[in-house]
Every structure is written in C-alpha cells, then in structure tokens.
Amino acid sequence: MTRTSKEAPSRPVSRARQRARASWIFSAVLLAFLMAVVWFAPDRLAGFKQQLLAVLAALLAGLMAFFLTGDLGIQRSWLKASGGLGAFALLLFLWPKIVPSAGPEIYRLRVTVLGTQGPVDGAEVRSSVGGEKKQVEGGWELDVPAGILPADRKVTVYADKGFLHGSREVVLDKDFQPAVTVELKADSSAQVVGIVQDGAGQLVAGALVWVENHEVEVVTTGTKGEFTLAAHAAPNQSVRLHVKKDGLEPLTQDHPAGTPVTLVLNRN
Known part of the structure; x- marks a missing residue:
C-alpha cells in the first residue's frame, strides 16, 4: 500500500510583506525619477514643467513615506497619512534646490562702447535680433526676449558713431544679465x-x-x-x-x- 504525500498549501503573502515590497518599489521609482531629472533635464525648465515635475515627485515621495511608516510598525492611519503628507510637503519645498527654475525670459544685455580715448557717449547701438534699447549709466542696455533668439543663441551687437563702427558677437545662454564691450574702429573699406x-x-x-x-x-x-x-x-x-x-x-x-x-x- 503506497502512501501518498500531500503538498503543503502555499502560505499567502502577509500584509506586512506586501507593504514592504510596495515601499521598496516606490522608493526605487522615486530614486530613478529624481536621478533622471537631475541628469537628463535641461539646465532650466519652463514654469509649468517645473510645477508638474515637482508635484509628481512629491506624490511619489508621499506614497513612499506612507508605506514606509507601515513597515515601521505604525498601524494608525492618521500617522501614516501624516508621514505621507510631510514627505509631500518637504519635497515640494526642496524641489527648487534640486532643479533650477526657468529664470527670467528676457536677457538684459549691457553694452559698453569704447573708442581710442575710452568710453564713448552717444553711439548708436543695436543687435542682430532687435530688442528694446535704453541708455543706462556708463553705456546701453538691450532687452532681448529669449523667444526671438536663433537656435545657436548667438547675437551680434553693433555700435556706430559717425564714421566709426564696431561689432561683437555674444552667446546668450545661462547668464541673463551679460555684459559686452564693443570697440569702435575707423572704417576704411570704401x-x-x-x-x-x-x-x-x-x-x-x-x-x-x-x-x-x-x-x-x-x-x-x-x-x-x-x-x-x-x-x-x-x-x-x-x-x-x-x-x-x-x-x-x-x-x-x-x-x-x-x-x-x-x-x-x-x-x-
């Protein structure tokens, strides 16, 4: 007479193990998300993109904190919810330090015009892309909207006074208050x-x-x-x-x- 062996029934996964697994999953997702933002995001993000990423990252952090508090043995729902809300608020507060904000949308380009005797007053100043011009102490300021820049972000600044002319190329990138000096020289090309x-x-x-x-x-x-x-x-x-x-x-x-x-x- 043969004796049949009965297979032991599989034990259901406990709720504690489920919470632990979920917390580790959320932790990994949050870490991967933040690393991707820091490594692959542009130096500056537009305002709406900044807010969207901040809220998404804060939600992930809140969910992670909610499950981690359960792993610590805290069973009261209000304590777990408080931990999640705290993580949500903390990441929203720290987000501007993680990813730079978009900054101003207008470059305020300071232009100083020089002649053989030093700074020149009354010169005509303009740029290759236009922009509002105004005279300031010691020179000129060109307000150039970021939206009118070419793909390479290169701008040529021109200065003229009488028969003297000068130009200078500048790249408008991260510095929204750049300064450039244009030297006037005699034009003898005619x-x-x-x-x-x-x-x-x-x-x-x-x-x-x-x-x-x-x-x-x-x-x-x-x-x-x-x-x-x-x-x-x-x-x-x-x-x-x-x-x-x-x-x-x-x-x-x-x-x-x-x-x-x-x-x-x-x-x-």
Whole structure:
C-alpha cells in the first residue's frame, strides 16, 4: 500500500510583506525619477514643467513615506497619512534646490562702447535680433526676449558713431544679465570709382588720379577714362581727389567715398 504525500498549501503573502515590497518599489521609482531629472533635464525648465515635475515627485515621495511608516510598525492611519503628507510637503519645498527654475525670459544685455580715448557717449547701438534699447549709466542696455533668439543663441551687437563702427558677437545662454564691450574702429573699406573727361565731354585716358595723402597709390585712367582706387575712408566720408593730365589743367575736388564721381579737366 503506497502512501501518498500531500503538498503543503502555499502560505499567502502577509500584509506586512506586501507593504514592504510596495515601499521598496516606490522608493526605487522615486530614486530613478529624481536621478533622471537631475541628469537628463535641461539646465532650466519652463514654469509649468517645473510645477508638474515637482508635484509628481512629491506624490511619489508621499506614497513612499506612507508605506514606509507601515513597515515601521505604525498601524494608525492618521500617522501614516501624516508621514505621507510631510514627505509631500518637504519635497515640494526642496524641489527648487534640486532643479533650477526657468529664470527670467528676457536677457538684459549691457553694452559698453569704447573708442581710442575710452568710453564713448552717444553711439548708436543695436543687435542682430532687435530688442528694446535704453541708455543706462556708463553705456546701453538691450532687452532681448529669449523667444526671438536663433537656435545657436548667438547675437551680434553693433555700435556706430559717425564714421566709426564696431561689432561683437555674444552667446546668450545661462547668464541673463551679460555684459559686452564693443570697440569702435575707423572704417576704411570704401573705394572711389569714377571717370575723367574734358570740358567737351570727351573721356580722358592716361590721367593720373590719387587720394590726398596717398600719392603712392596713384592710378592711371583706362581707355574709357575709368578708374578705381582705395579711398582710405568710410562710405560717404569726404575725401580729396587729385587729377592731372598733360595738356589739361590739374583738378582738386572733394567727394564722398563710395559714390561714383565724374572729374572734369579743362584744357589750358
């Protein structure tokens, strides 16, 4: 006669073990969530995203505290609820220290314009993306909204005064009150382009043309009386031109650089 063995019935998992398992699960989820936020979130979060993440993390912390108090042997519901609410409020309070807030949405770019003698007053200041300009002590301030910045966040600041010009590139990123210095320099990029003709309107070839104080750069007009030479001045800045040709009276004439000119030589 064979004796059959009866299998022992499986014991149900106790409520204490269930609570312990749940508390460890919530603890792991909360830890993973906070690590993901700290490691992968951008340096600054928009306001609504900041609030959403804070509430979600606080809820996880509250649930974790609720179950952990049960693991400690506390059976009173109001004590467990108090622990959960305390953890919820504590994480909400500490959240701004964990993830930086979005900060202001306007960059207040301080611009100082310098010339050869130091700071320059009365310069015209602007940026490549626009922005509100206002004069402040010692310079200018450009209020640039973050929403109008290009993808690379690079902005070029320009300054002009008379025939002096300058520019400086700046990257607007974490610092919402950056400062930049723009140095003014003389613009000598303009040229003088024109023709030489006589009093009868005939084009004069072989005439010598130069800019005052730059005689070594004298040029000779072509077969159609044309010439091009460096003005050593900014566009629209006045330069003094000299022209001479054998058999014709020499000519000295002032003309704005960068604009076409016709020089007329009268016969002797």
